[in-house]
Amino acid sequence: MFRNPFDGAKAKVARGRQHIDELAAAEQQYLESQPLEIELVEQDNGDTFGFATAKNLPALEHAAIVADVVVNYRASLDIAVSQACLVRGQTDKKLLGHTYFAFAGDKKDWHGNLDRRMAGADAVIRGAVESFRPWKDDGNSLLYALSKICATDKHVDLLPVAARPREISIDGMSFEREDGLGCGFQSQVPLWGTANKIHLFTVLAPAKVKIAGPWYLVARIGFGELYALTGQPVIPALHEMGAMCSDIVATIEKAVS
Numbered sequence: 389m390f391r392n393p394f395d396g397a398k399a400k401v402a403r404g405r406q407h408i409d410e411l412a413a414a415e416q417q418y419l420e421s422q423p424l425e426i427e428l429v430e431q432d433n434g435d436t437f438g439f440a441t442a443k444n445l446p447a448l449e450h451a452a453i454v455a456d457v458v459v460n461y462r463a464s465l466d467i468a469v470s471q472a473c474l475v476r477g478q479t480d481k482k483l484l485g486h487t488y489f490a491f492a493g494d495k496k497d498w499h500g501n502l503d504r505r506m507a508g509a510d511a512v513i514r515g516a517v518e519s520f521r522p523w524k525d526d527g528n529s530l531l532y533a534l535s536k537i538c539a540t541d542k543h544v545d546l547l548p549v550a551a552r553p554r555e556i557s558i559d560g561m562s563f564e565r566e567d568g569l570g571c572g573f574q575s576q577v578p579l580w581g582t583a584n585k586i587h588l589f590t591v592l593a594p595a596k597v598k599i600a601g602p603w604y605l606v607a608r609i610g611f612g613e614l615y616a617l618t619g620q621p622v623i624p625a626l627h628e629m630g631a632m633c634s635d636i637v638a639t640i641e642k643a644v645s
Contacts, residue, residue, distance in 0.1 A: 393475055394641045397468040401634050404460035408626050411453045415609050415623065418446065419554070424603045426558065426588075434593025440578065441585040442551055446609045451546040454609075457626050458547070461633045462538040465489035468637045469517065472644045473508040483508035489517060489636075491535040494525040516643040520636055529616055531636075534629055536615040551580035552610025552621055560600025563591065571595035579619045581612040 425441040469489045490505035492498035506514055521527040537547055563571035572592030580586055591597040611617040
């Protein structure tokens with residue numbers, strides 16, 4: 389049965405989106421409110437650090453699902469380029485074996501390495517890929533991030549995920565200063581990754597702080613310490629990546645049709 393040469397790439401994108409549905413169901417269970425433990429620690433300079441300990445962090449299961457999504461997306465790009473080469477009449481297996489959807493640090497590097505990274509692709513295919521600026525410096529940051537995080541998952545470890553607050557509630561917090569002036573408060577961008585306990589806020593000296601409680605956290609699944617995506621909510625970012633990959637595959641298909 390005849391199959392469109394780009395069906396495989398499109399199937400990879402579709403499979404990635406199915407994994408997002410699985411992740412969304414898992415996140416819905418994770419979204420349940422959990423108690424926070426707040427610890428106040430006075431520093432040598434008189435400032436007070438507020439540390440927050442979350443009970444439940446995202447599980448390895450969540451990280452594995454995220455990895456399944458991005459690996460499918462990244463594969464769709466390589467498959468699209470390879471199939472485009474075949475459509476354009478490339479039959480040299482050696483050249484096809486050195487043909488990928490090329491990434492680079494900058495535009496100059498991208499052009500300089502095309503004969504190694506897209507050996508079997510002609511100018512039409514290379515031009516279609518170039519239109520999406522798949523390089524780091526002044527390029528498509530989300531597309532380049534997809535390449536980087538896939539390399540992390542493939543060669544280093546599971547992609548790190550973390551608890552990214554959707555809502556934090558701290559009741560009964562009060563501040564005071566003996567001189568009656570205003571109190572200084574600095575908050576941190578909270579992200580519970582590999583550690584349950586993080587530095588959440590600082591109350592500046594000479595102010596003192598008291599917290600009666602209770603306090604709780606409603607968290608979403610976010611990216612952990614990861615190139616260009618640290619702290620971002622996972623599911624919206626993955627949806628954006630999927631739409632981008634679908635557009636890239638369609639553009640390459642149109643260019644060679």
